[in-house]
Amino acid sequence: MADLLASEQLMRFSEIIDSALTQQRELLHSPDKRKSDKPLRSFSVREVSHALRVKYNSLRQYLNTLEGMPAGTLEAGNRKYFTADEVNQILEVLMAEGKIGPERFPRRQPGDDQARLVVYNLKGGVSKTSLSANLAQFLALRGYRILAIDLDPQASFSDMFDIQADVDELPSIYDVLRYEDPHTGAAPLPITEAIQATYVPNIDIVPGSMSMTEFEFETSASFRAGDGGTPFHRRIADALELVDDYYDLVLFDTPPHMSFAVIAAVYAARGMLIPLSAGMLDVVSLAKFLELAAGTMEVVEQHQDKRYDFIRFVLTRYSASDPAQLQLSSFLRTHLRDAMLKHDFVSSTAIADAGNTMNPLLEIDPSGFNRKTYDRIFESLSGIADEVDAEIMRSWGRIPFEREDD
Ligand SMILES: Nc1ncnc2c1ncn2[C@@H]1O[C@H](COP(=O)(O)OP(=O)(O)OP(=O)(O)O)[C@@H](O)[C@H]1O
Ligand SMILES: [Mg+2]
Numbered sequence: 001m002a003d004l005l006a007s008e009q010l011m012r013f014s015e016i017i018d019s020a021l022t023q024q025r026e027l028l029h030s031p032d033k034r035k036s037d038k039p040l041r042s043f044s045v046r047e048v049s050h051a052l053r054v055k056y057n058s059l060r061q062y063l064n065t066l067e068g069m070p071a072g073t074l075e076a077g078n079r080k081y082f083t084a085d086e087v088n089q090i091l092e093v094l095m096a097e098g099k100i101g102p103e104r105f106p107r108r109q110p111g112d113d114q115a116r117l118v119v120y121n122l123k124g125g126v127s128k129t130s131l132s133a134n135l136a137q138f139l140a141l142r143g144y145r146i147l148a149i150d151l152d153p154q155a156s157f158s159d160m161f162d163i164q165a166d167v168d169e170l171p172s173i174y175d176v177l178r179y180e181d182p183h184t185g186a187a188p189l190p191i192t193e194a195i196q197a198t199y200v201p202n203i204d205i206v207p208g209s210m211s212m213t214e215f216e217f218e219t220s221a222s223f224r225a226g227d228g229g230t231p232f233h234r235r236i237a238d239a240l241e242l243v244d245d246y247y248d249l250v251l252f253d254t255p256p257h258m259s260f261a262v263i264a265a266v267y268a269a270r271g272m273l274i275p276l277s278a279g280m281l282d283v284v285s286l287a288k289f290l291e292l293a294a295g296t297m298e299v300v301e302q303h304q305d306k307r308y309d310f311i312r313f314v315l316t317r318y319s320a321s322d323p324a325q326l327q328l329s330s331f332l333r334t335h336l337r338d339a340m341l342k343h344d345f346v347s348s349t350a351i352a353d354a355g356n357t358m359n360p361l362l363e364i365d366p367s368g369f370n371r372k373t374y375d376r377i378f379e380s381l382s383g384i385a386d387e388v389d390a391e392i393m394r395s396w397g398r399i400p401f402e403r404e405d406d
Helices: 006-028 045-052 056-065 084-096 128-141 156-160 173-177 212-225 232-243 260-268 283-301 323-339 371-395
Strands: 073-075 079-082 115-119 146-150 203-206 249-253 271-277 310-318
Touching: 045 056, 045 079, 045 084, 056 084, 079 084, 084 128, 115 128, 115 260, 115 371, 128 146, 128 156, 128 203, 128 249, 128 271, 128 310, 128 371, 146 156, 173 212, 173 232, 173 260, 212 232, 212 260, 232 260, 249 260, 260 283, 271 371, 310 323, 310 371
Parallel strands: 115 249, 115 271, 146 203, 146 249, 271 310
Antiparallel strands: 073 079
């Protein structure tokens, strides 16, 4: 291949791998092998009571007495279980019957801005994706209608929900954000055509794709051409207008590098969650990152003043048994105070997948798990979800619900 141009050589390799992968896929991906072919597991009354923040005994009573409640399914041990759709139905009945107030009913009311949360840290491997996926599932189960936008060309968030735009040739976020084709004049896709439903009720995804790197090239080219089209920073916010009424929360998972797409997400967002893992907690790199983030924000603010509803930090892969981490955590709490979430995303090898992402906790059947380990991770993630939920509620002018022990 030596006489080929480098681009031709790379293209050859691409074609070879592509056809090899297609063949392999045909072998591997027989229909019953995909995670998304199975629905999400069902939830016990205890779990539903926790998700909807209704006392266990009250919930049992409501389930038996209120009209319109789902019947659930009897499973092992003669216990009742509810699907995520049924959990939502329960939520609707509780709200309609006045058993819970708007602070536990995570749907926007007229006049509420769509909540938009960007999970942001330029450092790789700090649990952005694991946190986003778990947070999405916890919030979806309690009723938020969520659109997740995967801005990472690696698309690991989409992968976790078994949506692979590059493999299945689905439209991705690239097709929504891209510039008009100078040759064909083809316009970008409306976001509605790139949205995929997932096996988790209330979570839809605009998948990530390798072609997001094209968006970066196209953006640079558009600067040079001065073409007067929609500027890059507005492309996500503009695209979202079409679905403004359909989702309560838009969640952005971002790649571990600065990109035009990240800036566009930061521009579209109204809240920011910055995961910090012990790995990056040489505090110097944190300060440096924040300085960079401030610089990015200034780029955005040249176009429009940006005021976020909240910016919060969360410790991830946290292990309290490691003295160095304990020390660091108290250092950060002393200095960042309320900007740090009270709950840490605990480290657990038990749920860290052998692949590159962990399984979202709600997909794991607790009965097949060491109870103490499960509870520890559950408390960690549910606590984070409560705190983020509270921020969103505040942004809607509601007084957040304080969970009581049951
Ligand atoms: N709480 C945790 N406990 C143990 N392992 C974790 C935890 N969270 C994430 N991991 C593991 O750490 C690795 C990185 O996590 P993840 O992909 O969520 O980070 P990321 O910030 O999204 O990475 P990237 O910057 O590459 O996008 C994964 O292998 C994941 O399984
Ligand atoms: Mg990631």
